[in-house]
Amino acid sequence: MKPRLRWSLQIATSERSGVHLLVLTGRLGSTTAESLREALDRPGFGANSRVLVDLSGVDYVSSAGLQVLERAAERARATGGRVVVCGLQEPVRVSFEVSGAGARLDIAETVTEATERLGTVP
Secondary structure, eight states: OOOOOOOOEEEEEEEETTEEEEEEEEEESTTTHHHHHHHHTSTTOOTTOEEEEEEEEEEEEOHHHHHHHHHHHHHHHHTTOEEEEEOOOHHHHHHHHHHTHHHHSEEESSHHHHHHHTTOOO
16 A cells, blocks of 8 residues: 655744745645745735745645745745745755746755845844
């Protein structure tokens, strides 16, 4: 019998020095992408928002998850804000590269690098 994959995603949110930090753990697939979209659409993520999405705890991302991240980045840019994604594990990095999302998203290696890009120090 084939083991059943668990599709769950935990999102821890905080704010530090004006940066909204989302730390994701689990799998970002079609069944969990809506949770991320809701977290990115919450009040406070308006014009000029700076958002850091830490994916170091994510081992899988689907096209639905990538779309949510790309749309959030587009909305942020349109209103003078910025979204930086960091901590890509190898399988996630491959998904970003194959889909072309790596060229459309601002990707940093570490949380420290991402916060520096956003204009703050962790």
